[in-house]
Amino acid sequence: MAPEPPLLSMSGITKSFPGVRALDGVDLDVQAGEVHCLLGQNGAGKSTLIKVLAGAHQPDTGTIRWRGEDVTLRSPIAAMRLGIATIYQELDLVEHLSVAENVHLGHEPTSAGFVVRGRAAKTSTAQLLKRLGHPEVDPGRLVGDLSAAQQQIVSMARALSHDVRLIVMDEPSAALDPDEVDNLFRIVADLTADGVAVVYISHRLEEIRRIGDRVTVLKDGRAVAGGLPAKDTPTRDVVALMTGRNVEYVFPERPAAPGTGEPVLSVRGLTRHGEFAPLDLDVRPGEIVGLAGLVGSGRSEILETVYGARKPNAGQVLVDGRALRPGSVRAAVRAGLGLAPEERKAQALLMLESVTRNVSVSAMSRFSRGGWIDRGAELKAARAATRELSLRPDNPTAPVRTLSGGNQQKAVLARWLLRGCRVLLLDEPTRGVDVGARAELYAVIRRLADEGLAVLLVSSEVPEVLGLADRVLVLREGSVVHEAPARELDEHRVLDLVMEGSPAS
Amino acid sequence: MTQHVSPPRDGTSKAAPVDTRPAWKNLTAGADVRTLSLLGVLAVLVLIGGITQPDSFLDTRNLQLVLTQASVIGVVTVGMTFVIMSGGIDLSVGAIVALSSVWATTVATQDFGFAGILFTAVVVGVGCGLVNGVLIAYGTMVPFIATLAMLASARGLALQITDGRTQVVTVPGVLDLAERDSYVLGIPPLVLVFAAVTVIGWLVLNRTTFGRRTVAVGGNPEAARLAGIDVRRQRLYIYLLSGLCCGIAAFLLIALAGSGQNTNGNLYELDAIAAAIIGGTLLSGGRGTIIGSVLGVLIFTTITNIFALNNLQTDVQQIAKGAIIVAAVLVQRRTASTH
Numbered sequence: 001m002a003p004e005p006p007l008l009s010m011s012g013i014t015k016s017f018p019g020v021r022a023l024d025g026v027d028l029d030v031q032a033g034e035v036h037c038l039l040g041q042n043g044a045g046k047s048t049l050i051k052v053l054a055g056a057h058q059p060d061t062g063t064i065r066w067r068g069e070d071v072t073l074r075s076p077i078a079a080m081r082l083g084i085a086t087i088y089q090e091l092d093l094v095e096h097l098s099v100a101e102n103v104h105l106g107h108e109p110t111s112a113g114f115v116v117r118g119r120a121a122k123t124s125t126a127q128l129l130k131r132l133g134h135p136e137v138d139p140g141r142l143v144g145d146l147s148a149a150q151q152q153i154v155s156m157a158r159a160l161s162h163d164v165r166l167i168v169m170d171e172p173s174a175a176l177d178p179d180e181v182d183n184l185f186r187i188v189a190d191l192t193a194d195g196v197a198v199v200y201i202s203h204r205l206e207e208i209r210r211i212g213d214r215v216t217v218l219k220d221g222r223a224v225a226g227g228l229p230a231k232d233t234p235t236r237d238v239v240a241l242m243t244g245r246n247v248e249y250v251f252p253e254r255p256a257a258p259g260t261g262e263p264v265l266s267v268r269g270l271t272r273h274g275e276f277a278p279l280d281l282d283v284r285p286g287e288i289v290g291l292a293g294l295v296g297s298g299r300s301e302i303l304e305t306v307y308g309a310r311k312p313n314a315g316q317v318l319v320d321g322r323a324l325r326p327g328s329v330r331a332a333v334r335a336g337l338g339l340a341p342e343e344r345k346a347q348a349l350l351m352l353e354s355v356t357r358n359v360s361v362s363a364m365s366r367f368s369r370g371g372w373i374d375r376g377a378e379l380k381a382a383r384a385a386t387r388e389l390s391l392r393p394d395n396p397t398a399p400v401r402t403l404s405g406g407n408q409q410k411a412v413l414a415r416w417l418l419r420g421c422r423v424l425l426l427d428e429p430t431r432g433v434d435v436g437a438r439a440e441l442y443a444v445i446r447r448l449a450d451e452g453l454a455v456l457l458v459s460s461e462v463p464e465v466l467g468l469a470d471r472v473l474v475l476r477e478g479s480v481v482h483e484a485p486a487r488e489l490d491e492h493r494v495l496d497l498v499m500e501g502s503p504a505s
Numbered sequence: 506m507t508q509h510v511s512p513p514r515d516g517t518s519k520a521a522p523v524d525t526r527p528a529w530k531n532l533t534a535g536a537d538v539r540t541l542s543l544l545g546v547l548a549v550l551v552l553i554g555g556i557t558q559p560d561s562f563l564d565t566r567n568l569q570l571v572l573t574q575a576s577v578i579g580v581v582t583v584g585m586t587f588v589i590m591s592g593g594i595d596l597s598v599g600a601i602v603a604l605s606s607v608w609a610t611t612v613a614t615q616d617f618g619f620a621g622i623l624f625t626a627v628v629v630g631v632g633c634g635l636v637n638g639v640l641i642a643y644g645t646m647v648p649f650i651a652t653l654a655m656l657a658s659a660r661g662l663a664l665q666i667t668d669g670r671t672q673v674v675t676v677p678g679v680l681d682l683a684e685r686d687s688y689v690l691g692i693p694p695l696v697l698v699f700a701a702v703t704v705i706g707w708l709v710l711n712r713t714t715f716g717r718r719t720v721a722v723g724g725n726p727e728a729a730r731l732a733g734i735d736v737r738r739q740r741l742y743i744y745l746l747s748g749l750c751c752g753i754a755a756f757l758l759i760a761l762a763g764s765g766q767n768t769n770g771n772l773y774e775l776d777a778i779a780a781a782i783i784g785g786t787l788l789s790g791g792r793g794t795i796i797g798s799v800l801g802v803l804i805f806t807t808i809t810n811i812f813a814l815n816n817l818q819t820d821v822q823q824i825a826k827g828a829i830i831v832a833a834v835l836v837q838r839r840t841a842s843t844h
Contacts, residue, residue, distance in 0.1 A: 353720065
């Protein structure tokens with residue numbers, strides 16, 4: 001007997017957005033009745049892939065086969081008609097409509113074609129909710145009045161109100177407490193018992209162990225592993241696939257004795273409830289300190305709190321021993337801090353503006369008098385900063401959006417160089433940067449440190465932290481579990497710490 | 506997305522020359538496709554006016570009239586351009602003009618003469634801008650709502666002050682401004698004020714840190730905040746600036762009409778927004794030019810004039826204006842997508 005063709009078979013899917021190749025030839029096979037887990041860091045391409053599957057994005061190339069036949073998913077409605085439902089992390093419910101109205105949105109039971117039969121909608125909704133283990137949710141209530149967990153149930157009821165064969169769940173457990181997660185898993189088990197396939201996205205590896213059948217790992221827009229057995233693949237291997245690099249990078253050489261002076265940046269007892277535990281750290285001039293941890297370990301939150309972009313619940317940030325006003329970016333910038341944020345386009349760059357104006361924006365007082373800008377001086381200063389970092393093209397009037405990811409990052413660094421900042425906070429500095437351009441960026445960062453800058457680096461890529469930093473703090477769920485000089489650590493040790501969190505020694 | 510890009514964009518140039526061109530060339534550097542097309546539209550309108558009414562349209566007095574009419578709304582539009590570029594909106598400009606014009610023409614104010622009227626008009630405008638700015642920047646109210654509330658209150662207050670009556674101005678110095686005797690080289694003083702506001706607005710937007718911050722806040726507020734810009738203070742200043750422009754416009758209107766009325770400035774908010782949009786200002790913020798907005802004002806005023814000379818009624822004018830707004834936005838989207 002010939003083996004049953006997979007329910008869904010995506011192959012060679014590519015999708016590019018301006019400046020980014022989000023998917024680079026991804027394959028995904030899903031069997032009827034299985035829970036197929038999709039793993040990957042932020043930016044690995046998971047969201048893009050499920051949007052292609054939901055019909056919300058059209059792939060540039062690649063084929064999608066559904067029950068053995070080639071299909072084109074032109075729109076979300078086309079995907080829904082085939083029986084593919086997606087439950088997004090950002091729930092797509094209308095808050096001001098009732099539960100029943102949301103469940104039947106777009107396919108309301110009607111009389112004479114347009115009169116909505118409210119009672120029928122409520123009855124069928126109540127049945128769906130009961131099947132999902134939440135009979136207490138009243139179909140007549142407004143969705144906006146429900147808890148996050150209940151809203152998710154409504155979203156699932158909506159998926160089930162269609163004749164669904166595949167449900168995509170994007171981090172469904174993120175907003176749930178443990179009891180609710182158990183219920184979710186029971187629902188998933190019921191669905192698969194009925195032959196429905198589930199594509200399950202989560203960062204929590206222990207969940208994947210519990211309910212997953214097979215795992216596909218995405219990284220940098222590629223499937224680095226497809227269809228691994230979810231229960232038997234060692235955790236370390238999975239994490240190594242998510243964070244590791246296939247290419248060996250050349251990291252710049254470390255100075256023999258980095259950062260011997262007094263710390264320029266000190267963090268004492270900095271806390272944000274629910275994000276990270278009281279944190280202490282020091283960074284000296286010339287030193288690169290790295291924070292390693294998975295998504296959800298509080299990495300970015302720590303950096304943004306140090307920078308004043310988030311207000312801490314407790315603790316202090318000191319520069320040269322002087323405490324900064326908490327929660328004030330301007331105080332941090334004035335004291336000499338500079339941030340290169342994770343989302344460069346959304347958080348750092350003025351995409352409609354030229355390189356020069358992006359570089360000069362934080363240091364305008366340096367070449368203006370009484371608010372009047374000396375544009376000659378501005379151009380000269382910005383050009384000096386961009387040349388120092390070998391930003392390409394060497395054209396100060398080029399719109400910043402035409403630059404590659406690596407050069408956009410250099411424009412952000414040049415901004416702080418021009419400002420004369422003394423502490424550089426780098427959040428995922430090579431995210432969205434071409435593989436070839438990374439080594440150059442590493443060299444630039446090292447050189448800035450050698451020239452006396454203190455650098456605090458956050459990265460989900462363990463080799464990057466180990467290769468670039470002098471000293472590494474390993475984070476797990478918002479707490480530092482280990483601290484050591486980078487040369488005393490290796491990737492496996494860090495991954496063990498990141499996953500298991502053995503106590504700091 | 507071209508107006509800030511001055512030299513030819515050869516991204517590969519090894520060492521683009523430092524910008525040493527004379528200042529006037531930088532002025533024309535802003536004359537990109539969009540500005541040229543606006544000038545083209547204006548030229549076509551002048552041509553139409555000249556053909557349909559050869560005697561009356563190109564008459565010096567008529568051209569002086571068109572420019573004078575453009576002055577009041579033009580000054581408001583310069584302020585509005587800053588507001589929209591910063592990602593905001595100011596629906597209250599017409600009401601502020603009305604309130605300023607009636608407050609500055611009460612009997613009590615007129616006792617203080619020319620200076621009293623000018624001072625009151627400007628202070629009332631800035632005061633309204635202050636309220637808008639504080640509500641929006643520090644009260645985190647949506648600009649649409651905050652300025653809508655200001656629209657309602659300022660109009661109400663203007664009605665309360667005048668009780669619906671026209672307040673005739675008796676101060677000679679103010680009335681003289683609109684008289685032919687005071688024209689400078691054939692240019693009405695009101696038009697000179699408009700020209701001065703335009704030039705200053707251009708300089709502030711393109712040559713000062715204030716202008717840069719406006720663009721940054723409008724283009725990407727989060728990036729502006731993380732770059733160390735005081736986003737809230739900048740927003741406050743921008744609404745103050747809009748209020749100031751309304752105050753100046755109110756003074757011009759007082760001189761022009763010789764009175765203050767609570768119905769002044771009716772629907773100025775729509776005309777100013779429309780002129781800015783036609784001029785290429787992005788409603789979501791971060792992009793726009795003063796020159797484009799001023800050309801937008803001139804186009805609208807010229808159309809009104811040509812229609813009036815040809816005895817076409819306001820209803821036809823309104824329809825034509827609506828069509829022009831739609832056409833302008835469609836053309837801009839086309840040019841934006843090809844860049």
